[in-house]
Amino acid sequence: MSVDRHIEHSSPMHQFVIGRLNDWQLGGLDISFSKAAAFMFGAVIVATLFLVLTTSRRAMVPGRWQSVAELWYEFIADMIKETIGSEGRKYFPFVFSLFSFIVMCNLLGMLPYSYTVTSHIAVTITLALSVFVLTTFIGITRHGTQFLSFFVPKGVPLVMLFLVVPIEVLSYFMRPISHSVRLFANMTAGHTMLKVFGGFVVQMGVFGVLPFALIVALTGLEVAIAVLQAYVFTILTCLYLNDAIHLEH
Amino acid sequence: MPQFWMEDFAPQMVWLVISFIALYLLMARVALPRVADVLETRHGRIADDLDQAAQLKSQAETVIAEYEAALAKARGDAQATIAQAGLEATAAADKRNAEIAEALAAEAAAAAARIDAAKTEALAELRGVATELAQAAAERLLGAEVAAGDVEQAVDAAIQDNAGRS
Numbered sequence: 001m002s003v004d005r006h007i008e009h010s011s012p013m014h015q016f017v018i019g020r021l022n023d024w025q026l027g028g029l030d031i032s033f034s035k036a037a038a039f040m041f042g043a044v045i046v047a048t049l050f051l052v053l054t055t056s057r058r059a060m061v062p063g064r065w066q067s068v069a070e071l072w073y074e075f076i077a078d079m080i081k082e083t084i085g086s087e088g089r090k091y092f093p094f095v096f097s098l099f100s101f102i103v104m105c106n107l108l109g110m111l112p113y114s115y116t117v118t119s120h121i122a123v124t125i126t127l128a129l130s131v132f133v134l135t136t137f138i139g140i141t142r143h144g145t146q147f148l149s150f151f152v153p154k155g156v157p158l159v160m161l162f163l164v165v166p167i168e169v170l171s172y173f174m175r176p177i178s179h180s181v182r183l184f185a186n187m188t189a190g191h192t193m194l195k196v197f198g199g200f201v202v203q204m205g206v207f208g209v210l211p212f213a214l215i216v217a218l219t220g221l222e223v224a225i226a227v228l229q230a231y232v233f234t235i236l237t238c239l240y241l242n243d244a245i246h247l248e249h
Numbered sequence: 250m251p252q253f254w255m256e257d258f259a260p261q262m263v264w265l266v267i268s269f270i271a272l273y274l275l276m277a278r279v280a281l282p283r284v285a286d287v288l289e290t291r292h293g294r295i296a297d298d299l300d301q302a303a304q305l306k307s308q309a310e311t312v313i314a315e316y317e318a319a320l321a322k323a324r325g326d327a328q329a330t331i332a333q334a335g336l337e338a339t340a341a342a343d344k345r346n347a348e349i350a351e352a353l354a355a356e357a358a359a360a361a362a363r364i365d366a367a368k369t370e371a372l373a374e375l376r377g378v379a380t381e382l383a384q385a386a387a388e389r390l391l392g393a394e395v396a397a398g399d400v401e402q403a404v405d406a407a408i409q410d411n412a413g414r415s
Contacts, residue, residue, distance in 0.1 A: 029259060040268035059287075092281070126261075
């Protein structure tokens with residue numbers, strides 16, 4: 001299946017084209033390798049190499065780079081300890097991978113001429129649905145039918161339950177939507193804005209200095225958002241895991 | 250928006266699943282154990298150092314306690330020695346005082362005896378002299394011999410009389 005859609009190179013949306021590099025098919029499934037896939041593997045390689053190389057000296061007194069690796073590790077470890085407690089320890093590799101993947105994709109997307117994997121709803125909804133399926137699975141295997149009590153808040157009058165329970169169920173199933181749209185919308189909006197102002201720089205000639213200055217400031221903001229949104233995605237994952245493990249509201 | 254081109258969903262999801270599983274395996278098997286190892290080694294080292302410090306501290310406290318006990322014992326011994334010495338000195342002084350007082354009393358008694366003896370002797374001599382004087386004076390006045398026995402009797406009476414008066 002070839003894609004013949006076209007988008008102008010000057011459009012602010014052109015940066016979001018996944019950039020197919022071939023046209024692989026596997027039993028009717030489109031598995032074409034693209035720029036998007038390349039950046040996913042880029043994130044995997046950068047994260048792994050960073051953690052392995054910085055800890056190669058295994059210094060008792062850590063250097064600058066080793067401190068970053070340790071900080072990164074303890075940041076996620078503390079997050080799990082605070083939101084889930086000691087039972088969350090076995091989900092540490094998953095949560096750590098999730099955070100590392102998103103933060104690396106977001107930050108690699110900040111490089112000039114690069115591509116932002118997390119600006120696609122297809123990617124964020126897959127991650128969010130994985131978390132949703134995982135947490136629901138954990139909730140059901142740990143608590144059995146008791147898991148349904150999660151949708152019945154304590155201390156609510158019986159009459160109100162007819163209204164509250166459907167809302168609780170609906171909000172539970174809305175979780176992957178809000179979880180994924182938050183990251184996708186943030187990344188898309190930020191990168192679109194940068195491209196739009198970039199266009200102004202060219203169009204305004206000498207006065208292009210003004211939007212250029214704005215871009216410099218916005219780039220700093222975008223780097224902060226790249227890390228912040230990765231953090232938000234990860235802590236929400238921890239909270240959902242906590243709900244599944246402890247069934248608390 | 251390219252984000253809503255449905256035909257791009259499948260390839261992105263496929264490669265996302267593959268790359269994320271690869272990342273998960275690399276993190277869980279390679280990267281995280283390395284970092285955990287470094288952190289655990291350091292925590293273990295710090296805990297060891299703290300243990301050692303606590304041990305040394307307790308040793309130092311034991312030594313201080315022993316030293317203070319020895320000091321207190323020495324002080325007590327010294328106090329006892331001083332008290333003992335004071336008692337001995339007092340006893341010696343008392344003994345010596347008693348001896349001196351006894352010696353003085355003996356001397357005083359001897360002196361009193363000597364005075365008494367001298368006084369008796371003097372009195373005896375005085376009686377003789379007085380008798381002779383009284384006999385001579387009476388013979389001169391009377392112009393006659395006076396019996397010595399009478400004179401003696403009269404002198405004795407006068408001495409007795411005098412002693413009773415004085």
